[in-house]
Amino acid sequence: MTHWIILPIVLPAFLAPFIVLAARYHITIQRVISVFGTLCLVAITAGLSWQASDGTVTLYQLSDWAAPFGIVLVGDRLSTLMVLLTSALAFFVLLYAIGSGWDNRGRHFHALFQFQLMGIMGAFLTGDLFNLFVFFEVLLIASYGLMIHTGGTVRLRAGVQYVLYNLLGSTLFLFALGAIYAETGTLNMADLAGRVQLIDASATVGIRIAAVLLLMVFAVKAAVVPLHFWLPSSYAEAPAPVAALFAIMTKVGAYAIIRVYTLIFPPDLAATAGLHGWWLLPTALVSLAIGMVGILAAKQLDRLAAFAVIGSMGMVMVSISLFTPAGMSAALYYIVHSTLAAGALFLITDLARAGRDNLDLTPQPPVSGAPLTAALFFVAAIAMAGLPPFSGFIGKLLILNAAFDTAYAAWIWAVILIASLISVVGFARAGSVLFWKAQSVEQGENAEPSPAPSGLSYVAVGGLVTLLVGHTVFAGPATQYTTAISEQLFAPERYLSTVLETPGKLSDQTEGAH
Amino acid sequence: MELLVASAIGILTSAGLYLVLRLRTFPVIMGVSLLTYAVNIFLFASGRLTVGAPPILSNAANYTDPLPQALVLTAIVISFGMTAVIVMISLGAYLGGDDDHIDDLAATPEADPNTDLNTEGTQ
Numbered sequence: 001m002t003h004w005i006i007l008p009i010v011l012p013a014f015l016a017p018f019i020v021l022a023a024r025y026h027i028t029i030q031r032v033i034s035v036f037g038t039l040c041l042v043a044i045t046a047g048l049s050w051q052a053s054d055g056t057v058t059l060y061q062l063s064d065w066a067a068p069f070g071i072v073l074v075g076d077r078l079s080t081l082m083v084l085l086t087s088a089l090a091f092f093v094l095l096y097a098i099g100s101g102w103d104n105r106g107r108h109f110h111a112l113f114q115f116q117l118m119g120i121m122g123a124f125l126t127g128d129l130f131n132l133f134v135f136f137e138v139l140l141i142a143s144y145g146l147m148i149h150t151g152g153t154v155r156l157r158a159g160v161q162y163v164l165y166n167l168l169g170s171t172l173f174l175f176a177l178g179a180i181y182a183e184t185g186t187l188n189m190a191d192l193a194g195r196v197q198l199i200d201a202s203a204t205v206g207i208r209i210a211a212v213l214l215l216m217v218f219a220v221k222a223a224v225v226p227l228h229f230w231l232p233s234s235y236a237e238a239p240a241p242v243a244a245l246f247a248i249m250t251k252v253g254a255y256a257i258i259r260v261y262t263l264i265f266p267p268d269l270a271a272t273a274g275l276h277g278w279w280l281l282p283t284a285l286v287s288l289a290i291g292m293v294g295i296l297a298a299k300q301l302d303r304l305a306a307f308a309v310i311g312s313m314g315m316v317m318v319s320i321s322l323f324t325p326a327g328m329s330a331a332l333y334y335i336v337h338s339t340l341a342a343g344a345l346f347l348i349t350d351l352a353r354a355g356r357d358n359l360d361l362t363p364q365p366p367v368s369g370a371p372l373t374a375a376l377f378f379v380a381a382i383a384m385a386g387l388p389p390f391s392g393f394i395g396k397l398l399i400l401n402a403a404f405d406t407a408y409a410a411w412i413w414a415v416i417l418i419a420s421l422i423s424v425v426g427f428a429r430a431g432s433v434l435f436w437k438a439q440s441v442e443q444g445e446n447a448e449p450s451p452a453p454s455g456l457s458y459v460a461v462g463g464l465v466t467l468l469v470g471h472t473v474f475a476g477p478a479t480q481y482t483t484a485i486s487e488q489l490f491a492p493e494r495y496l497s498t499v500l501e502t503p504g505k506l507s508d509q510t511e512g513a514h
Numbered sequence: 515m516e517l518l519v520a521s522a523i524g525i526l527t528s529a530g531l532y533l534v535l536r537l538r539t540f541p542v543i544m545g546v547s548l549l550t551y552a553v554n555i556f557l558f559a560s561g562r563l564t565v566g567a568p569p570i571l572s573n574a575a576n577y578t579d580p581l582p583q584a585l586v587l588t589a590i591v592i593s594f595g596m597t598a599v600i601v602m603i604s605l606g607a608y609l610g611g612d613d614d615h616i617d618d619l620a621a622t623p624e625a626d627p628n629t630d631l632n633t634e635g636t637q
Contacts, residue, residue, distance in 0.1 A: 153610035160604045174553040182560035
């Protein structure tokens, strides 16, 4: 049994307390450890993805207990892709946090950052629903600390809303888990997949309630309208590198929806039929519309970026809610794109803060380092709005193509195309006010030019943009891979047999002795 | 006993939901605590209610499911920690802003001059 798959969880879990205990007052040592750890994570997760790329499902039984009795970690194509995406995003975000000095404006940034990574990695890799809840809590409690990093009243107020909303979400998650356990007597995902199929058609009330509750929990995480209210102010008020890292957190919700609603409650399951198309699709379309209208309506650049996240999550959910192999493949392509683009957009938002009093979209003297910042904003805005030549355009084409044969094609096409137009107008307005009209504003008499952002900040943003360009240039191999992922999702036999049939310790010693 | 447990969960949940919908931070935190109590009892009941049976499989006829008890223990620890965190954060927000409303309309003027009109409108 290989132990590599648990390293993305164990490594940050060891580094974080080490940073707190040993390097508490030495920001340089913290930075070195944190960067080194995240680099290791990139290497490990790349190795895991390579291992899973041929369709292998890697299983890790904690303490060697066999599957339904012990907790398992499972690495298939989907989860290894998500952990790779997380570590790549985290690496550049960390570079930005160091380059911009955000990590030194409060205490314990690096420790919380590592705990956050541990929670996200665990949520992607676990094969057990209750374990998923625990990792959600790990990532949330780290995110509470990161969200109010450096303090300030406005940030604390936004933090209160964020924490309360997520506490309610966690409570709902527990209700759903209790209902599922009461109905099936197991919380292992692979075991659940088999047991849910066996539930008698006349006694599905409990499991249907559980399925809806679970969908609501994940929709809160994925910020699907009408459960998105926590997102705009918390993402806008969070420190920029934290908001950029949070770009992956909404994807945790999307991942959980994909995993649970293809494996446990697949679309062809009679008991939960209609949940996917009838409920998820309209809410996803509304999220898309509200996100893009929010881009146009936003009065501050950070709010604009937050609404861009809601809009792109809406786009992802539209594609997921088709629950066809083509739709899932397009959704996965778009998830990678939107994580990188949203991360870059939040970092650029912070770059644009240099030399401005605030981020209000009103003409003010030009930001320091304006040409490069403006160019990066232009690239990120094009990517986020889904214009050619970047991957947003390819992703949107894939989603439109996947929706072409479905019954709601007209609705989906209309909403996506109109919403894209609105977002283009919104981004164009923001960019012209920030960078263009700024040239005609008189500088104050005693205005000192504030220092331009450091080179490392630009390297970090440039790295994310380079990944976006790579995602565009290698769109062919990328879509082939996402197609392979969705094939694996819709034919989960290998996942099920690997999880349930791998021998391990059992409570019955005669059977499991080895 | 089923009626007692079910109505306890129901009353705690409805009281918690009512408090969560209040306008100020303190009742909302109380509401969240009540909801976590409700969910703990609910989780406990999800393994079926058995009286006077050990959570160990000694004889197959008389035992209670140990897994929900482990789940409840985890849930209690997590919700306790989370409640402590939210109390600290909201105390910080209250002391900093001298206002414990849960919505963010009344942003402090020095932090964001453009919302002056909004705050005057709501006061």
